[in-house]
Every structure is written in C-alpha cells, then in structure tokens.
Amino acid sequence: MSQPLINKLVVVGIGLIGGSLAAGLRQVGACAEVIGIARKAETCDEAVARGVVDRAYTSLADVANELGKGDIIFISVPTLSVAAVLHEIKAFISPEVIITDGASVKGSVQRAAEQVFGQVPAQFVLGHPIAGSEKSGVTAANPNLYKDHRVILTPFPTTNSLALDLVTAMWQAVGAEVLTMSVEEHDEVLGATSHLPHVIAYSLVDTLAQDIHNPNIFRYAAGGFRDFTRIASSDPVMWHDIMRANKTAILQSMDLFIDNLSRLRSGIENEDSDYLLKVFSRAKEARDEFTLMLAKRQEMIQKE
Amino acid sequence: MSQPLINKLVVVGIGLIGGSLAAGLRQVGACAEVIGIARKAETCDEAVARGVVDRAYTSLADVANELGKGDIIFISVPTLSVAAVLHEIKAFISPEVIITDGASVKGSVQRAAEQVFGQVPAQFVLGHPIAGSEKSGVTAANPNLYKDHRVILTPFPTTNSLALDLVTAMWQAVGAEVLTMSVEEHDEVLGATSHLPHVIAYSLVDTLAQDIHNPNIFRYAAGGFRDFTRIASSDPVMWHDIMRANKTAILQSMDLFIDNLSRLRSGIENEDSDYLLKVFSRAKEARDEFTLMLAKRQEMIQKE
Numbered sequence: 100m101s102q103p104l105i106n107k108l109v110v111v112g113i114g115l116i117g118g119s120l121a122a123g124l125r126q127v128g129a130c131a132e133v134i135g136i137a138r139k140a141e142t143c144d145e146a147v148a149r150g151v152v153d154r155a156y157t158s159l160a161d162v163a164n165e166l167g168k169g170d171i172i173f174i175s176v177p178t179l180s181v182a183a184v185l186h187e188i189k190a191f192i193s194p195e196v197i198i199t200d201g202a203s204v205k206g207s208v209q210r211a212a213e214q215v216f217g218q219v220p221a222q223f224v225l226g227h228p229i230a231g232s233e234k235s236g237v238t239a240a241n242p243n244l245y246k247d248h249r250v251i252l253t254p255f256p257t258t259n260s261l262a263l264d265l266v267t268a269m270w271q272a273v274g275a276e277v278l279t280m281s282v283e284e285h286d287e288v289l290g291a292t293s294h295l296p297h298v299i300a301y302s303l304v305d306t307l308a309q310d311i312h313n314p315n316i317f318r319y320a321a322g323g324f325r326d327f328t329r330i331a332s333s334d335p336v337m338w339h340d341i342m343r344a345n346k347t348a349i350l351q352s353m354d355l356f357i358d359n360l361s362r363l364r365s366g367i368e369n370e371d372s373d374y375l376l377k378v379f380s381r382a383k384e385a386r387d388e389f390t391l392m393l394a395k396r397q398e399m400i401q402k403e
Numbered sequence: 404m405s406q407p408l409i410n411k412l413v414v415v416g417i418g419l420i421g422g423s424l425a426a427g428l429r430q431v432g433a434c435a436e437v438i439g440i441a442r443k444a445e446t447c448d449e450a451v452a453r454g455v456v457d458r459a460y461t462s463l464a465d466v467a468n469e470l471g472k473g474d475i476i477f478i479s480v481p482t483l484s485v486a487a488v489l490h491e492i493k494a495f496i497s498p499e500v501i502i503t504d505g506a507s508v509k510g511s512v513q514r515a516a517e518q519v520f521g522q523v524p525a526q527f528v529l530g531h532p533i534a535g536s537e538k539s540g541v542t543a544a545n546p547n548l549y550k551d552h553r554v555i556l557t558p559f560p561t562t563n564s565l566a567l568d569l570v571t572a573m574w575q576a577v578g579a580e581v582l583t584m585s586v587e588e589h590d591e592v593l594g595a596t597s598h599l600p601h602v603i604a605y606s607l608v609d610t611l612a613q614d615i616h617n618p619n620i621f622r623y624a625a626g627g628f629r630d631f632t633r634i635a636s637s638d639p640v641m642w643h644d645i646m647r648a649n650k651t652a653i654l655q656s657m658d659l660f661i662d663n664l665s666r667l668r669s670g671i672e673n674e675d676s677d678y679l680l681k682v683f684s685r686a687k688e689a690r691d692e693f694t695l696m697l698a699k700r701q702e703m704i705q706k707e
Binding site: 302338357367 | 600650656684689
C-alpha cells in the first residue's frame with residue numbers, strides 16, 4: 100500500500116466545514132489517521148459513530164504529544180474563535196506540523212496569528228473553502244461537499260512552500276480547485292460576493308417577518324423567494340463572526356449597494372422607464388455572462 | 404368523447420406564461436381548440452410548430468367573429484400592455500365570452516378595465532399565476548409550469564360566478580392550486596414577497612457589475628450567489644412594467660427594507676453582537692418555519 104498523502108489530520112471543530120473535510124479525506128484514504136477535536140463529548144462520539152473521524156477528543160492538549168512531520172492541524176471553528184485555538188496550538192506546536200484553517204475571513208485570522216505568534220508562522224497556510232450549506236454541525240458533514248468547489252489559499256512570501264503544496268494537495272484530494280490570492284483581495288471579493296448577499300438575505304427575511312404586518316406574508320411567498328432566502332438560514336454565530344471580522348469590507352460593499360438601491364428607488368418613484376430598463380437589462384446581461392462562465396468552468400472540470 | 408372543459412381558448416401573448424398555459428391545457432385535452440395571438444408572425448409560426456397552440460394570428464380581430472359561449476380569452480402580455488389589449492377586446496366582445504389575465508399586478512389591470520369599460524365587466528376574472536422562470540418567450544413554454552404552483556384570482560362582488568368557476572377549473576386542469584383574495588391584498592403581498600426580492604436582486608447584481616471595481620468579482624462568486632441572482636435574469640420589460648404598475652406597494656416595501664438594512668449596517672459598524680445575533684437568529688427561525696410550511700403543503704398536495 101502506498102504512503103498516504105497526510106500522516107495525521109487533526110480537525111479542530113467538527114462541524115459542516117471540518118467534518119466534511121475529515122469525511123472526504125477518509126473516503127479517499129488520503130490520511131493515515133483523522134482525529135477530531137470538539138468542545139462537547141457528544142460531538143466527539145457522534146463524529147466517531149458516523150465515521151467522520153477515526154478518534155476524537157475534547158481538547159487539543161490530548162493530541163499535543165503525538166504530532167510531528169507530515170501532520171496537519173485544520174482549524175474549522177467560527178472565525179472569531181480562531182485566536183483561542185491558535186493560543187492552544189502555540190503551547191505545544193513544533194515547526195514541522197502544518198497548520199491551516201477554513202475561516203471565511205482571512206484578515207482577522209492573519210491579525211490573530213500575529214498577536215499570538217508575533218508574526219504568521221511559516222507553517223501556517225491560511226485558507227477558505229468556498230462551499231457551504233444551510234445545514235450545520237457534524238450531522239451535516241458530507242464527504243462530497245468540496246467536489247468541484249473552489250478553495251482560496253492566501254499565502255504570504257514567508258509561507259513554507261512545502262506546507263503550501265501539501266495543503267493544496269489536501270484540498271485537491273477531496274475534489275476542490277485551489278486558487279491563491281492575497282488576504283486583502285480575498286476579503287474584498289468575499290465581502291462583495293458572499294458577505295453582502297448574506298446580509299441582504301438576512302435583512303430581507305427579517306423585514307418580511309418583522310416589519311410587514313401581514314400574517315399571510317410567508318404563506319404566499321413563491322419559489323423565487325425560497326431560492327433567495329435559502330442562504331438566510333446559515334449558522335447565526337458563524338455569520339455574526341464574519342460581520343465583525345470583515346467589518347470594513349462589508350460596510351464598503353453595503354454602502355455601494357444602499358446607494359445603488361436608493362437610485363433604483365428614485366427611478367421607480369419618478370417612473371423613469373429608461374433608467375429602470377437600463378438597470379434591469381444590464382443586470383440580466385451580467386447574470387447571463389456569469390452563468391456562461393460557470394458553465395464553461397463546469398465543462399473544463401468535466402474534461403479534466 | 405366527453406365535452407372539453409373549455410370550447411376555444413384564445414391566448415393573447417404567447418410567451419412563457421401564455422404559452423405554458425396553452426401547452427398545458429392542450430396536453431390534458433381541456434380545450435376544443437387553443438388559438439394564439441402574437442404581434443410577430445414568426446412567434447405565431449413557432450407556437451404552431453411547437454404544438455403550443457392549434458392555430459395563431461397576429462391580431463385579435465382575426466378571431467373576433469368566432470367567439471361565444473364557453474370561450475375564454477387569456478391575456479398574457481406585460482402588465483402595462485393589458486390596457487391596449489382590453490381596448491381591442493371591447494370592439495367585439497359579447498357578454499358570454501370570459502376574459503381573464505395573468506399579469507403580476509392586479510390594481511393596474513383593474514384601473515385599465517375601469518378606464519376601457521367604465522367598470523370591470525362581470526365576465527372578466529383577474530388572476531395571477533405564481534410561477535415563472537428566468538427564461539422567457541414561446542420557446543420557454545412548458546406544459547408543466549403550473550403543476551403544484553399557486554394561482555391567485557382577485558374576483559369582485561360583481562364578478563360572474565360561472566366565469567369564476569370556469570377560470571378556477573382551467574387552472575386546476577393544469578395542476579395549479581387556486582386561491583382568491585382582494586386586489587389590494589394581492590398587490591401588497593406580491594409587492595413584499597416577489598417584487599421587493601426582484602428589486603433587491605437586480606440592484607445587487609448591478610452593484611457588483613457597476614460599482615465594485617474589481618474585474619474578478621464575478622469570477623469568484625460562489626454557489627449561494629448563483630441562487631440569489633437567478634431571479635435577476637427575468638425579462639427586463641416585464642419587471643419594468645411591474646415596477647410602474649405596483650409602484651406604491653413596492654416603494655412601501657423598499658422603505659421598510661432600507662430601514663431594516665440601515666439598522667443592520669449600524670449594528671455591524673458598532674459591533675453590536677446582541678443585535679446581530681438577534682437578527683440572524685430570527686431570520687433563520689422565520690426561514691425554517693417557511694420551509695416547514697412548504698414541506699407540509701407539498702405533503703398535502705401529494706396526498707390528494
């Protein structure tokens with residue numbers, strides 16, 4: 100039997116993101132062993148019972164003595180909890196163990212690492228899988244979650260290139276496509292294309308539930324609305340953390356959106372047909388181009 | 404062979420909405436004959452070639468002399484074009500022919516009918532099928548479009564009850580569930596649950612395409628965004644008409660949404676964790692209740 104890609108993988112936080120990576124890597128036999136860390140003993144038991152991990156513990160300290168070369172720690176806790184995990188890691192880590200994470204905001208993880216270690220350690224590869232679900236927790240772990248999805252890694256000039264290569268290979272092993280960009284670009288792009296749409300979806304559902312005083316409002320809501328609000332049922336704590344961690348980029352995107360929406364509001368109020376048709380037509384064009392691009396990407400992936 | 408439900412059905416505007424009703428009724432044999440009316444001769448030819456209608460003409464005047472008891476005219480043109488069609492109908496209509504429509508806003512159709520006829524004729528049943536697609540035109544006609552979807556009829560005390568019964572039976576024949584409510588309630592509910600989400604989706608896509616100056620912005624947009632913006636690629640003219648026809652209700656909903664979003668913006672700016680968690684949690688609850696309700700409805704439909 101050939102050597103597995105990774106020796107021990109330690110997944111800190113066995114929810115949707117961490118559990119799905121663990122289950123996916125186990126499924127393709129990419130790790131000698133997959134170890135889970137969760138705060139609650141029940142989560143540990145559930146993760147083992149479901150075959151998401153080989154074994155599980157309630158504290159990172161339980162595995163501190165057995166980690167070395169070829170091992171990876173994957174941090175998949177809500178964004179603002181990454182700092183606390185880095186503190187625990189600092190207590191025992193050797194430079195041979197690779198650290199990586201899956202938090203949705205990379206600037207806040209960079210700042211947390213700088214605070215804990217003085218600078219981002221060369222062995223720490225910051226990353227973000229662009230995949231999710233309205234489900235959360237270990238019961239939502241899905242070995243195929245990352246198949247044909249993108250993972251963005253945000254390495255620094257000081258990042259160890261072997262660490263970067265192994266983390267890249269880890270994501271490719273579960274079927275993901277790996278890209279790299281800077282921390283700043285990541286947070287700006289995700290702020291606009293993911294965090295802004297989530298803020299809007301949450302606010303829309305909240306407006307209908309709280310502000311529109313018609314008890315039938317959800318009763319008649321149609322299919323399009325269902326698609327639209329699916330994303331408003333993601334984990335509230337995760338999204339709370341993202342709002343705080345990527346505050347600057349999100350506020351910028353929100354301001355651009357609120358300006359745009361206010362212009363559209365004026366167009367409706369003033370019955371400005373030219374303006375309305377222009378906005379609706381160019382949104383349709385942009386959306387059609389986006390769909391075409393996705394279709395091409397899908398075709399490329401299938402050809403590979 | 405038993406008598407079909409409807410004698411002649413005349414569909415004015417053979418696009419997604421009208422073409423799908425025509426194709427659906429032909430499929431179940433509910434009409435003796437289905438006749439299409441479209442401005443362009445090519446659309447007429449295409450509709451006949453695709454089996455969407457039995458025959459087609461470029462003007463309503465072409466069928467004026469052959470309509471009588473048991474016949475229905477279904478108006479499925481963009482909302483603001485309904486008035487012009489009612490003018491043409493007035494020139495030849497007898498009180499025995501039933502008129503109905505599928506426009507997304509009912510207040511503007513009511514006003515158009517009052518202007519053309521002095522009052523809404525007893526034979527005119529205003530209606531709105533809650534179904535759509537990002538596709539449009541006769542090539543998008545789908546006989547199953549209305550299956551398990553809702554149709555809202557907005558009858559008046561003066562509406563002929565036999566006309567109401569036949570239009571109800573017509574929609575049930577293509578698998579739809581028929582509800583009734585007032586014109587005012589329809590426009591308020593649809594303004595909040597359909598028109599507002601469309602305005603938001605158009606504005607979000609436009610913001611990303613126009614206001615965020617990052618050429619990679621669509622390249623990295625993830626799956627959630629795809630769901631979110633699917634509805635921003637509906638027909639621009641149809642949505643332009645809706646914005647003008649339901650202006651008052653849409654502006655009211657937009658104002659409530661913009662207020663809610665501005666409060667959320669302050670919560671993010673002030674790092675008000677309690678507020679953010681409250682909004683995200685109750686949006687998730689509202690959304691989860693909505694999903695449960697849809698599931699129950701689906702179960703009921705399947706039991707029938």
